[in-house]
Amino acid sequence: MLKRKTAVVDLTEGTVKDITVSDELRRAYYGGRGLNMHYLLNMLTPGADPLGPKNVLIFGTGFLTGILAPNSGRFNISAKSPESQVVGDSNCGGFFAPELKYAGYERVIITGKAPEPSYIYIEDGTVEIRSADGYWGLDTQEVQKAFKRDLGMVESAVCGVAGEKLVRYACVRNGVKNAAGRSGMGAVMGSKNLKAMVARGTGGIEIADPEGLLRYTEELKDYIMSSKITPIIGSVGTPLLYEVSNAFGAIRTKNSQLNQWSSNLDAAEIDKHVEKMIACADCIVHCRHRNMQGGEGPEYTALGLVGANIGLDNADEVIRMNNLCNDLGLDISSSGTYMAWATELYEKGLITKEDTGGMELEFGNFEQYSELLRMINDREGFGDVLAEGRHAAATLNDPEGDYLITVKGLPQSDPHDVRYMKAFALGIATSSRGADHLRSRPTLEIFFKLPAEVKEKIYGAKVNSDPTSFDSKEIPVHFSDNIFATIDCMGLCKFICHGFNSPHYLSYPHFVGLINRATGWEVTEEELQTVGPRVIDTERIINIREGLVKSWDTLPKKYFDDPMPLGQAKGHHIDREEFAAALDRYYELRGWKPDGMVQEERIEELEGIA
């Protein structure tokens, strides 16, 4: 039940082979991020060049994707990251994942490198490697339109020219804005001469109890829609978060030299540019804006990172930056972080016009940043330097990356300055793919009035209610890590899941309810709760193989050394000793050794799953 095929495509040899996936393996990792990590653990050669043919690139749909479960249209793309020092993995919405399942496949594992630009076409149980002649060189929008023109109602996941040119933070795009944005998966596609995954499917998915599943899905939809938060996300979207962070004084501004910015980017200003709200496959929230400038978005991340972080305070300009990143296929989080980094280095005199090819970098210059994005995309002039991301640190006279807002080599994903909320800080420090809110952001920490006994019931232990204290904050981070990993295995959107935006929404009992009705299995909550830790440990083992040591679980230097200068968060920073103690407690809670390594017995156990 619920099972589709898994293909291994060797682009070097031009072969396609279906492989068997046991139910034991499915119940260990389910799908999405989890199964992707299992295959990376087993197929990736440690130390492989992330932009070489030995890297393994995996497109894996969520376990519940394609069956009308609420907000379940998601998939993960995973590989060794060319951007960070560790595992690359990115979760994406849109319409590609259900289409891939209807085409008969739940996962495609890609090895090798095609001898010429290619794309992979999947239709109703068949997988073909085809020439990308006529598609190579197109941006992410042009190429998707070209596939629809030539192949009909297909869905595709594509890289842009940035991916072809191996910009280390090139993303993968499905639709106008849906992105597997983080960790440079578009560059991995480019390195394999792979322009796109294109799917067309007409097949159904076998369900154990279709009527029961439909009734249960209706119940869950009513439950989700009864929340006071759902209509706000569906009408305002994530731009609301900008004004929350900004009012509080926690918006990354000008490369985190400041922590507060203009109200010109508040949601009310963004509203003036919104044509309508739209949704991903099977979504009942519709959090996405279609903007009047011809694109989709902006999200909070764009407002922060190609807005406040580069000193732009004009909503129209920020939306245009957002749209340009989307069209080119560049990760907004990384693009905004690197451009702000270079600008601060220029302002401080660490680099000069000689380094920038004559560009006089200054915060707030829309024309300059638009041009710089194009130069990065084309690897032209100074853009070629910035296309290397943090790998350009030595070239940019910042060899230790002291001015970079990264963890494990990955720029922080979201615009929230975490120096105030200590659990947020611990979360981005320990995240497997680098600084990222989608791995473990313990948002329940900002439900200030959540009763202590409710928190204790959720976390299974008492947690200090002071958000500025590290005391016991390993507990919410551990909890969030685990449930977010489980959500990523299911293929669900975090916006409707417990712990990300609410103490309510869907949690383990609901996931079990969906799984059992769909498969006929008798999974228990207790069993399902082992999945998250398994995924986290698998990612940890992959990272250790790539050289991870304890010192990589850290934070940007500025977060330790520079107190926040503005607003209600003024004066807050990260104390090194308190952070180190919290990190030790986190390791202990996760069952890792004091040096952050995974226990040998656990490695043996995970390597033995087949």
Next chain:
Amino acid sequence: MRISVKALRPFKEALGSGDLELERPEGETVEGLIRALVEEHPAFRDHALDANGDIDLTLNMMVSGRPVGENDLDDPLKDGDEVLLFMPLSGG
């Protein structure tokens, strides 16, 4: 005493403004302020109060930089306090 209220969406629509300057009696508590706002702005009731008439979990507050926890609703405000009202959300 003078209290400043900065309300973010969706609360500011219900209050008619995102920035309010209020004259309140000495000893007014955080909860007292919220209930006074509900009294004056009926549209704020659904946001501020839950089905039991208690202060809603999704009405997050900070008073002059201090988060208002479950046990802080009875805390008295003081002259010049700045009260921030916002909905706790995450995303990127």
